[in-house]
Amino acid sequence: MTSAAQPQPPPPVAHTRAGALRGTVTAPGPTAGSPGRPRTVAAFLGVPYLAPPTGPLRFASPRPHPPWDGIRPADRKPRAFVQPSAPAPVTAPIRAPIGTEDTVHANIWTPDIRGSRPVLVYIHGGGWQAGTAASPTFDGARLAAHGDLVVVTFNYRLGPFGFGLHEQLADPGTELCANWGLQDQIALVEWVRTTIAAFGGDPENITLCGTSAGGSSVWQLALLPRLRGAIRRIVPISAGHVWAPAYALEPADARTAFEALAGRLRVDVPGLRTVDAERLLTAWQDYFANAPDGHPVASGRGYRGPVVDGELVPAYDIHRPVPDLPALVVTTATEGSFYTAGALPHPCDDAELHTMVGAHLRMGGAGRSEQLVAETVAHYRACAREEGRGSDPVSLFAEIVGDSMFRHQIVRLAERGARESRAPRFLMHFEHAVRPPGFGTPHEATSPFLFGTHGLPQHREIFGDGPGERRLSATLMDLVASFAHTGVPRSEHAPEWPAFTPDGANTLRLGGAAGPQVAALPKAAQLRFWDSAGWHPAPVERAGAGG
Structure with a gap:
């Protein structure tokens, strides 16, 4: 019954x-x-x-x-x-509007x-x-x-x-x-x-x-x-x-x-x-x-x-000054692949790479110096080979775009915050690799894991929905939620995470094959290149109290 x-x-x-x-x-x-x-x-x-x-x-x-x-x-x-x-590169054809003001x-x-x-x-x-x-x-x-x-x-x-x-x-x-x-x-x-x-x-x-x-x-x-x-x-x-x-x-x-x-x-x-x-x-x-x-x-x-x-x-x-509030700051390992995956010619040769890098530098106000273009490509190719990552033109351009437009500012401002603010900072390097046709860990790769929506049909094939991805999502939710509750990010699936200081091994690397670990910030040499190239902001040692 x-x-x-x-x-x-x-x-x-x-x-x-x-x-x-x-x-x-x-x-x-x-x-x-x-x-x-x-x-x-x-x-x-x-x-x-x-x-x-x-x-x-x-x-x-x-x-x-x-x-x-x-x-x-x-x-x-x-x-x-x-x-x-639909979202599109800035050079794409005009698309009819959708939505409403109300x-x-x-x-x-x-x-x-x-x-x-x-x-x-x-x-x-x-x-x-x-x-x-x-x-x-x-x-x-x-x-x-x-x-x-x-x-x-x-x-x-x-x-x-x-x-x-x-x-x-x-x-x-x-x-x-x-x-x-x-x-x-x-x-x-x-x-x-x-x-x-x-x-x-x-x-x-x-x-x-x-x-x-x-x-x-x-x-x-x-x-x-x-x-x-x-x-x-x-x-x-x-x-x-x-x-x-x-x-x-x-x-x-x-x-x-x-x-x-x-x-x-x-x-x-x-x-x-x-x-x-x-x-x-x-x-x-x-x-x-x-x-x-x-x-x-x-x-x-x-x-x-x-x-x-x-x-x-x-x-x-x-x-401007940095916010004097506790901050959990996140950057992804390959911010730029969000913009380059599927949007660049394949194959892409070095001549095309130099042209794209030159246009990118001009968009950021860095002028038309062919020497700077050549130095940028050479530095990123050397770093990629030394670190065992892809050194093909598409991979290099993704790294150049992501570092210059996102990671450099994010990290340098986090360093300023650690020096100038009384409030603690925590720095996360999110590095869960997406599946083809994407590559690396692109910009916006965090959102499906923060909200636990990586298993939705539109995300599953790119981000995955196996036990590892579910554990990663739970860990990220734990860290953000505990930070909102207490100001200290914690998870039973992650090691103890100390506050960030510019010179310490205290960045949480989350989503990699080795599992969560607290370590030195990866790819620091690439960020130092943008310091030497005069990109902004200046590194913390040269930044004034107001920036």
């Missing part, structure tokens, strides 16, 4: 200042190392944290979302914010709406022009259950809607005229602090985490006086630290770009608020459609992130 089915618990209802929200209950399933049975998690999806930034609120500072009556369903992730239909919403996963758990706020990447919290990769159910955390993801304004500058777009209330996507992120942190208790979170224990452009945002938010006291710890992963000319428009170039955009669309600059969003984005893409060397302005050659505005972004990251 079979027993009667157990009645399902009613959907959870959270009561916020704006109104009540009805979520759903999900059982995320176990991860390797999770004790006991799988736990259920309450999910609140598509929660508006500010008024839709449309019409007169386009290019305006965030406004609170109007309250609502009754119980609002929170059972569907938001659509993507308006963006190109989607600046948050997702919350919590083990229980009762209690007071640490909060992990995750900021997605995408070069400040793409990406979404709706991605299955960033489903927070597994991380919330495994780490006993409240996990928050969210959309923010992207592309020309989120990052630019023009005084004619100044908000009458705040007088801010730039970096609207960064303003959304600020609003989200403030919303979490005032609202997260309704979801079982501790408003006094908020950790910011993000990858790529999101990792850069974590860094910038942690430096804002406005958010001092709101953020307890930070986890910048593969941060694309903002600098010009490659990653940001200079203020003058931003003004020029917005004025050119208005001219193309036959409006004045304030009139950009009235233009259809897809039409505006298409015109913006067309303005930057040429290869970086052919752009109509000198900066924003690769991406167009936060602009120095004198307020929210007083200077680029390398010229």
